[in-house]
Amino acid sequence: MAFSCRQCGSCCMYLGDYIVIERQTGPFTFDCESVSTGTPFTAEVDEDKQTIFGDFSFPERNPAACRFLRPEGNLLRCTIHRDSPAQCKFYRCxxxxxxxxxxxxxxxxxxxxxxxxxxxxxxxxxxxxxxxxxxxxxxxxxxxxxxxxxxxxxxx
Ligand code: SF4
Ligand code: SF4
Known part of the structure; x- marks a missing residue:
């Protein structure tokens, strides 16, 4: 019964108000806040996801989605997998x-x-x-x- 995330992204589609970018501090680095827990965190876009992160057409079409979510093929991927907040890492749908x-x-x-x-x-x-x-x-x-x-x- 080990949980395996299929990276469908549906749990992230309405988290734009909960995972908030406070400021951009570099080309791929951000000061952020996890609003539900009031926890600040810093995030750097994963090196292997910087290209897909750079395409902003997805967040423009999906304003309610988390700002770090991007499509890649059939998947919707978290582009800050390494730095995402704990509640994202431990979430199991x-x-x-x-x-x-x-x-x-x-x-x-x-x-x-x-x-x-x-x-x-x-x-x-x-x-x-x-x-x-x-x-x-x-x-x-x-x-x-x-x-x-x-x-x-x-x-x-
Ligand atoms: S945890 Fe989220 S991204 Fe992973 S399978 Fe469940 S709904 Fe999809
Ligand atoms: S930080 Fe990543 S896992 Fe968390 S809501 Fe955003 S895209 Fe989803």
Whole structure:
């Protein structure tokens, strides 16, 4: 269940108000603030992403997106991967994919340990998860996986 970011960029598309550039200090260096935590940070565009960063057509077309997000092929990439704030580095959009025995995807569990699913059966089981899960998120995550597997779900 190790999380692997697919670099789809969708979690960064509306963070333009949260990851703010205060001033540019060099060709590729910036003083920034992570607004949600009130944390200042300095960022330098990763060396291998300076070319894509230099194309400003994407932020112009997507004013709500984080200023450091850029397309590259089919990906949307963070151009300050090395210097991005901790909450970006540790963010996991999906920690479990829950399927039936045939492998049909029924729902996903987000990094916040919330279920996203339209399946009534899984939603009913999830109500039990919410009632019984350990309070500590670190303990809850493996507990939830085992709980669902014991009820016949596949968890990836
Ligand atoms: S964390 Fe998730 S939503 Fe964000 S870029 Fe990675 S795969 Fe996409
Ligand atoms: S700093 Fe990078 S990971 Fe964080 S919101 Fe911006 S593009 Fe996304």
């Amino acid at each position: 999906v920690v479990m994919r829950v399927s039936d025995v045939r492998g049909l995807l029924l729902g996903t569990v987000r990094g916040t340990l919330d279920l996203h699913s339209d399946d009534p059966g899984l939603r009913a089981v999830w109500e039990e998860v919410v009632r019984r899960r350990p309070k500590d998120d670190g303990k809850a995550e493996p507990w939830i996986a085992v709980f669902l597997q014991e009820r016949g779900y596949r968890v990836d």
